[in-house]
Amino acid sequence: MTPEPGSRRGRRNDPDRRDRIIDACLDVIAERGVAGVSHRRVADAAGVPLGSMTYHFDGIDELLHEALSRFSSAVSDRFARRMADAPDPASARDAIVSIVLDDVFGSPRELVLTHELYTLAAREPAYRALTAAWMARSRAALERHFDAETARLLDALIEGLTIHRALDDGDRDPREVARAVARLTAGA
Structure with a gap:
């Protein structure tokens, strides 16, 4: 099977994923507070696989800092x-x-x-x-x-x-x- 143009291994490219994760992190903070933020909750809120969290961010601290900076x-x-x-x-x-x-x-x-x-x-x-x-x-x-x-x-x-x-x-x-x-x- 030939991958679709602009994709890796047949998966659609998702250039906005990192931004969606940051926005979802802000939603989770607003709903549950900083103490309620976890990789799983943010991934669920963003509608992304859990593995995307560690792909885009070194840890929860980096995600929190970027979200609150935004x-x-x-x-x-x-x-x-x-x-x-x-x-x-x-x-x-x-x-x-x-x-x-x-x-x-x-x-x-x-x-x-x-x-x-x-x-x-x-x-x-x-x-x-x-x-x-x-x-x-x-x-x-x-x-x-x-x-x-x-x-x-x-x-x-x-x-x-x-x-x-x-x-x-x-x-x-x-x-x-x-x-x-x-x-x-x-x-x-």
């Missing part, structure tokens, strides 16, 4: 785009409110992934490097409209509001985010 880059890119699209400080304030209310809380999945990454970063230097790069990009995006000190405080406010809004049992008034941003940037 996630943090995507969120950071979205943050930077929002801030770049703001033509003036008033629009930048509105963008910050949207980041807190729409981007972070638009998806329970992203909220869980963010907190799982924070937890890993608290323990593991390799993940701390991811969060440090994420914060640096956030501050740089904020500095398009605000001085460096205000940008740093806004970044901390965004993180803090996100955590408080996620863990608070009661409904929160979305206007409090706009009020907090306005107070912090009043002198900026």
Whole structure:
């Protein structure tokens, strides 16, 4: 039997397999937490043979790092785009409110992934490097409209509001985010 063109030994080439595995890893983290990630669970979620895991990744740590790196880059890119699209400080304030209310809380999945990454970063230097790069990009995006000190405080406010809004049992008034941003940037 002659193999199909573009395949090895008659099997169809699957150039997107590695990306599907990384995306599936993020799904497993969102569903079960980092502690629930295993080669078998990720392979099942990606719909790939278990052997693909060790073919594409040296171990579960490499897979976790790549998945959370992809996630943090995507969120950071979205943050930077929002801030770049703001033509003036008033629009930048509105963008910050949207980041807190729409981007972070638009998806329970992203909220869980963010907190799982924070937890890993608290323990593991390799993940701390991811969060440090994420914060640096956030501050740089904020500095398009605000001085460096205000940008740093806004970044901390965004993180803090996100955590408080996620863990608070009661409904929160979305206007409090706009009020907090306005107070912090009043002198900026």
